Amino acid sequence: MADQTVWLVAGQKGGVGKSTISYGLGYYLAKLDQGKVIICDIDFGQWTCDLWKSLRGDKPLGFDIIKCNTLEDIGKAAVRTGARHVIIDGAPHASKQTLELAKSADRIIIPTGPGIAALSPNVGLANNMLEEGISRNHIAFVIMQAGTPADAKSAYETVKEHDFLCVPASLNFSTAYGQSADRGLSVLETPFVGLRKQAKLVFGALTK
Numbered sequence: 001m002a003d004q005t006v007w008l009v010a011g012q013k014g015g016v017g018k019s020t021i022s023y024g025l026g027y028y029l030a031k032l033d034q035g036k037v038i039i040c041d042i043d044f045g046q047w048t049c050d051l052w053k054s055l056r057g058d059k060p061l062g063f064d065i066i067k068c069n070t071l072e073d074i075g076k077a078a079v080r081t082g083a084r085h086v087i088i089d090g091a092p093h094a095s096k097q098t099l100e101l102a103k104s105a106d107r108i109i110i111p112t113g114p115g116i117a118a119l120s121p122n123v124g125l126a127n128n129m130l131e132e133g134i135s136r137n138h139i140a141f142v143i144m145q146a147g148t149p150a151d152a153k154s155a156y157e158t159v160k161e162h163d164f165l166c167v168p169a170s171l172n173f174s175t176a177y178g179q180s181a182d183r184g185l186s187v188l189e190t191p192f193v194g195l196r197k198q199a200k201l202v203f204g205a206l207t208k
């Protein structure tokens, strides 16, 4: 659809922050006010984004969350809503479906932990995407949950060594991010200004 951007947030490792990035991206894009934003949640059984929304109470979110099981569900939601931005929050582990989704996405975000155990399979996933004919420029890594800025920097350099784009800001580990999520708040809404600023840098870089 013309003027519709499809974002896929995917990864080969569970629990690194795919839903955190999807939810924050939805919040960030909704604030930009370019048009309707939806998250297609394909995280069957967990429905993390939907759960976070329910934890917010009456606080407005600015975007919709639609539970989807199949590619067809996502396609239908994209057409039905006519959304300007469609964000797909990927399942815990990448699969054939992930590669299919990647082919129809305009932008792919791979959140990854900073250690080799997360970086290696995620770089492998990105290479699988290249083999499917997806352009390298469509894929951006974001480093999540690093314990220190030095860990985040080292992970950033590893991604660059593999010739993939990595945003120059990371969402380093902070219990406040987790606590905010437990209240249904995005990482852009934590009570701490420094953490909010950091999250803004991340989403600013991802949407550049």
Ligand SMILES: Nc1ncnc2c1ncn2[C@@H]1O[C@H](COP(=O)(O)OP(=O)(O)OP(=O)(O)O)[C@@H](O)[C@H]1O
Pocket: 013, 014, 015, 016, 017, 018, 019, 020, 021, 043, 046, 048, 090, 091, 092, 093, 144, 145, 146, 171, 172, 173, 174, 175, 176, 177, 178, 179, 181, 182
């Ligand atoms: N930078 C961070 N610091 C602290 N906690 C974080 C950070 N990023 C994410 N979390 C927390 O880590 C947990 C897992 O994050 P999230 O659900 O986004 O991962 P996921 O990749 O979507 O997981 P799954 O693979 O199960 O779908 C959540 O409780 C989230 O709030």
Ligand SMILES: [Mg+2]
Pocket: 018, 019, 020, 043, 048, 089, 090, 091, 092
């Ligand atoms: Mg998730």
